Amino acid sequence: MSDVPAAQERDAWLSRVATSLDLPEPMTAEVLEELAGHLDDAAGAYRDAGLDTVDADRRAIRSMGDPAVLGRDLGNARRRGRYLLAAVGGAVRATITFGVWAWLALWIGAAAVGLIGMLIASSLLHAVGSSTSSYFGGPVGNLATVVIATGWFAWLGRVLPARVAKSARRSVLGVRVAVGVVGMVAGSLVLWQSVSMPMDGVLAVGLPLGPVAFLVAALRAPADPSLRLLSRPLVFLGAVAAAVTATVVLALATVTPSELHGWEANTAGIGKTPEDVAVFAGHTWDVNSWSDTTTLTFPDDTMAAAAAAQFPVVRAEVWPTTIVDGLVHFGPAPVFAREVPLTTATQVDWTLPVYRTPMMVSVFIVAAARDGTRVVLDGRIAEGTTPVWRGTLADWWLSSR
Amino acid sequence: MGTDPLRTELLKGAMTYLVLAVLREGEQYGYQVAQHIRERSDGAFAPSEGSLYPALHRLEAEGALTAAWRASEKGPRRRWYRITEAGLGALAAHEAEFAAFAGAVTKVTALRREPSGV
Known part of the structure; x- marks a missing residue:
């Protein structure tokens, strides 16, 4: 008999069931609670029959059979009849509904990052004594566009798997690869073939990174991709933006514009x-x-x-x-x-x-x-x-x- | 009773029938269903108890059962299953099908035991 305590054995058994279930978190928790209740009842019956606590627990676990098989069969039962439809429909619905939010966020993010990018560019150019004109366009502006687009793709990749998993009644772990690969291929096709736009070398090299960022983010997507306003990354970005803004304001106040019209x-x-x-x-x-x-x-x-x-x-x-x-x-x-x-x-x-x-x-x-x-x-x-x-x-x- | 492969396969096919039949007598949770199947069959059907749950969840997804969390007689909450009208209809269909199947099997095996002489 193993020396592993029965409680650990029980937890390990339930954990293996959870891994094979491939269901969203709330459904997984409900199934595990039901199975844990069964283990408790069975162990109690074995104790009543004369077994000691450890042996009763272990026998209850054995009586449940292979946890991987049980998890797989239970997951299939919960998704029965509408798995494929739900997976496809869920993906489409999540993409459309989330797309509205994502689109709004894109423009808000674009405005914020574009402003920061311009301020950084202006600050650097002031530092080397260059002009004070706007830098929204050209390579600097396009670099900001690349940063915005890549960030947007990454954000979409981080959030979308959880929404697809919920609609398709699967775990995030179970859909991350599929969502990531499909998103990268679809995003690349759209970017490479459908989006006609003013292009330069910065965009030509940088934009293809967007779908790749989507894939990378999707492969690491969390089950609960909520974004808190006081999270460390946002606080850090806010501090950087404030510092850059202060620097540029100071630079604008002290630098005299150069003369451009004497040629x-x-x-x-x-x-x-x-x-x-x-x-x-x-x-x-x-x-x-x-x-x-x-x-x-x-x-x-x-x-x-x-x-x-x-x-x-x-x-x-x-x-x-x-x-x-x-x-x-x-x-x-x-x-x-x-x-x-x-x-x-x-x-x-x-x-x-x-x-x-x-x-x-x-x-x-x-x-x-x-x-x-x-x-x-x-x-x-x-x-x-x-x-x-x-x-x-x-x-x-x-x-x- | 042993756990030979033939019995396991027969049990897989009959699990839906057994679950519905046990729940026809009243609301029960998973452990109780497993015990009742074991007791009613005098231990002949002693499946791995885990295999019961996919059948319960599948029947619930199909509308043959409803499920609700409620405290058990021992205290902690359990998931109680109740058969629905659709479940009763499915059970009736199972019973008719099984009776026909068992009758046919019996006829065939009787022929082999008592071959017609010349």
Whole structure:
């Protein structure tokens, strides 16, 4: 006979039943109470029959049979008839109902984390003497987006298994792997194939981490994922946010914004000025540029013919541009060019190329001679960046540029 | 009585019938049901007592039984089971089925014991 005390043997037997039950906590507790009552009654009967307490307890336990088999059969009996329906329905219901809360929380969290992220970014940039402008966009803003999305996925992974388990009448332990894997696969499919958004390298690398965070959190999901306002993580985050806010306020109060508007551009590499070319010098013409089209009109046909004789085409060119120490530099060649014949009324359409990494560009309207002479008729220097790349994660990683 | 595999298999099939039959006589909790099955069968049906509970819970899920927590005669609360109208109907169906089955088995085994002579 084993030396393990009968009480421990009894607890171990009940524990093995609980493990095999795979039911939510309240149902497990109820089943165990019923079985414990049976053990008490049986042990009492054996004691009445003359056995000592230890032997009576052990015989009562043995009379109940294999705890793993009993737990499995009892769990199946409690879920009988509607297990699959309940599992699927519970998962769908939990996802939808919880999704409303999660969606609200996402935006509240996004606002909070975004604000903190901006404050941290501003604080760091102030520390190195940079500007005071907003940092919601660009890599810093997108990093904040990644943090928000990953945190949201992790939170969903932490909470959802308990809700699915409750609806499906299973234990959290029994559904964690299924919920985690299904959530990661579904989340990845949605992120990679369905969500089209302005994308950059930070988002392209960071967003796929969200479903992975969901899986990791789901595999460790607790049975009762309640979130208390005074829990240590929230208190810690609150303290960090308060410290960062105080730092930024102090930085804003002491740093003088830098001057950004004193830059100069040397367009000699693009072409000559009209004043340097006889056919244009001393004459007037109109150049009107809108977002993606430019018209060029001459006051009379004589001047138009003279200009066209020397400069047969007009080109719209988009040049990569950088500003270093207040001086504008243009790239070695235009990234976009389109030319049309120069006439009395010339219209040339142009478009800005789209790159995965947006670049600052300048747009020039240039008259080009057969001998290579170029005249810059109009310029929109360092006016903005190429449009933000937009698409799904799959598009991003399969894109060639 | 032994615990041979044949008896165990027969008992598994008959457990639902036995539980309903015992509870037809009144509300009881699990331990009492097990004891009554044992006593009524003169020890012939002495299953592992744990195997009774899946049957009780399954019958409850099917609506053949209702269950409620209440104090036992010894004090601590127990889960008392009561047969429902649906349970009585199921029992009647079981009884008819079992009678037909037992009759058929008896006929076959009688044929083997008393082969028809020529």
